Amino acid sequence: MIEQFVNFVIRPPRAEYNPDQYLWEPEFTLAGRKYKRLDLELTNERSQTLKCSHYVPAVIPEDTPLPCVIYCHGNSGCRADANEAAVILLPSNITLFTLDFAGSGLSSGEYVSLGWHEKQDLKCAVSFLRNNKQVSCIGLWGRSMGAVTSLLYGAEDPSIAGMVLDSAFSNLYDLMMELVEVYKIRVPKFTVKMAVQYMRRVIQRRAKFDIMDLNVVQFAPKTFIPALFGHASNDMFIQPHHTERIHEAYAGDKNLIKFEGDHNSPRPQFYYDSVSIFFYNVLHPPQFPSTCSNKFDKYYNLGAFKGGPGTNESLLYEIINGLRAAGTDAGSSSAATTNFTNATKSVVELLTERVNQLSVKNDNDLDFLLDENHNLTEMDGNTAECPLEQTDKLRNAVHTLAQTERAGEDVLPWVQLVMDHHQANVLGYPIISMRA
Numbered sequence: 001m002i003e004q005f006v007n008f009v010i011r012p013p014r015a016e017y018n019p020d021q022y023l024w025e026p027e028f029t030l031a032g033r034k035y036k037r038l039d040l041e042l043t044n045e046r047s048q049t050l051k052c053s054h055y056v057p058a059v060i061p062e063d064t065p066l067p068c069v070i071y072c073h074g075n076s077g078c079r080a081d082a083n084e085a086a087v088i089l090l091p092s093n094i095t096l097f098t099l100d101f102a103g104s105g106l107s108s109g110e111y112v113s114l115g116w117h118e119k120q121d122l123k124c125a126v127s128f129l130r131n132n133k134q135v136s137c138i139g140l141w142g143r144s145m146g147a148v149t150s151l152l153y154g155a156e157d158p159s160i161a162g163m164v165l166d167s168a169f170s171n172l173y174d175l176m177m178e179l180v181e182v183y184k185i186r187v188p189k190f191t192v193k194m195a196v197q198y199m200r201r202v203i204q205r206r207a208k209f210d211i212m213d214l215n216v217v218q219f220a221p222k223t224f225i226p227a228l229f230g231h232a233s234n235d236m237f238i239q240p241h242h243t244e245r246i247h248e249a250y251a252g253d254k255n256l257i258k259f260e261g262d263h264n265s266p267r268p269q270f271y272y273d274s275v276s277i278f279f280y281n282v283l284h285p286p287q288f289p290s291t292c293s294n295k296f297d298k299y300y301n302l303g304a305f306k307g308g309p310g311t312n313e314s315l316l317y318e319i320i321n322g323l324r325a326a327g328t329d330a331g332s333s334s335a336a337t338t339n340f341t342n343a344t345k346s347v348v349e350l351l352t353e354r355v356n357q358l359s360v361k362n363d364n365d366l367d368f369l370l371d372e373n374h375n376l377t378e379m380d381g382n383t384a385e386c387p388l389e390q391t392d393k394l395r396n397a398v399h400t401l402a403q404t405e406r407a408g409e410d411v412l413p414w415v416q417l418v419m420d421h422h423q424a425n426v427l428g429y430p431i432i433s434m435r436a
Contacts (some may be wrong), residue, residue, distance in 0.1 A: 006202050009172075010103075015080070019039065019051075023083070033090075035055055035396075036056060038053065038055075041053065041332055043124070046120070051294060055098075063328065066134065067093075067284070069097070069137070072140060072146030072150050075145040077097055082096060094285050102118070116209040119153040122140070134397060139163040139279055139283055140163045142166065146166075151165060162278060163225055163226070165228070166230045167238050168216060168233055170246050171216065173214075175221035184369055199317045216246055230257045232258070236262060248339050305424045
């Protein structure tokens with residue numbers, strides 16, 4: 001049992017994948033624009049090779065550097081996990097860099113460290129990007145182990161523009177003790193504590209880090225980077241109170257979003273909308289004239305979306321299956337927590353529940369919506385409404401048009417449309433959650 005726990009921490013199931021099959025194509029089209037995938041290798045401080053990919057526009061003006069977000073995958077994950085992030089970020093003129101951490105995916109290395117050594121891999125990626133004249137500022141987006149990695153690195157590099165932190169654990173020791181309780185592993189508590197101390201020594205010898213050092217909460221009061229925290233309300237592997245503890249102690253501008261689902265659930269659209277707005281606000285990407293001949297094509301053409309390789313990145317997947325055959329995984333300055341119960345509804349279902357507060361019937365109406373200079377209060381004359389209420393009306397109108405023109409299309413391009421043209425005027429930091 002102890003050996004299984006040790007492997008769970010430092011040698012979880014490894015994602016094996018073919019980049020040509022599971023990553024975006026070397027050249028692809030997204031939201032009506034052409035992009036390319038640049039594959040490269042970096043060498044970390046431990047002389048291990050890191051397999052990386054950088055998604056960038058096919059053509060970048062030489063005098064216009066773009067911001068970049070580094071996506072940090074979770075335990076048992078790989079760079080293919082960043083495919084969704086490409087859909088969120090690239091249309092906003094934010095490039096995406098993703099890597100297989102040492103010991104994960106196709107990179108070299110035998111062990112992972114749940115963030116401790118991975119922060120050095122992340123440092124290697126940041127250094128590479130800072131030497132690239134076509135990259136301006138840098139943001140981080142991490143999930144599970146990747147969120148911990150981002151927090152650990154961010155505590156040492158205040159120049160990071162912003163971080164999205166999904167399902168981070170606050171303390172590895174506490175997490176391991178909790179899982180014994182959650183999954184009813186019937187051993188005396190004093191025995192568990194002795195076993196953890198033994199595992200600590202084994203892990204130190206093999207993977208060269210101390211599990212007691214993975215106490216993220218102690219770094220939170222020293223970190224001032226704007227951060228958007230996210231956590232699934234039914235996550236039984238890393239329970240929501242872990243993120244709540246980090247969020248409470250965090251010194252920088254912050255916001256916390258909770259959503260339905262478990263540790264491995266697909267994240268709801270409103271969460272991705274919030275991520276998109278967050279990075280737009282902290283990275284300030286430049287705006288380029290659209291190359292699309294049709295306004296609608298710019299927002300409809302998402303290309304052929306690719307999912308990940310199907311690897312399970314839950315933090316303690318293998319050991320729980322081995323110990324308890326339970327089946328599948330359960331698998332700002334604003335301190336407000338946002339909860340949503342309708343995240344799994346389809347766009348059409350949500351649209352049918354809304355009252356059509358504005359009418360958008362033709363291209364002239366769309367031109368009005370896209371006019372950056374008009375005041376939102378002109379749309380209904382109600383000057384008493386707050387900016388968020390006005391933005392909700394605008395979004396409803398755009399969604400109505402989306403359903404009228406092409407029912408069932410993904411709502412992301414329309415949220416992107418609203419964000420691109422209006423959030424600078426009506427949405428300030430801290431981040432709000434856009435409910436599509």
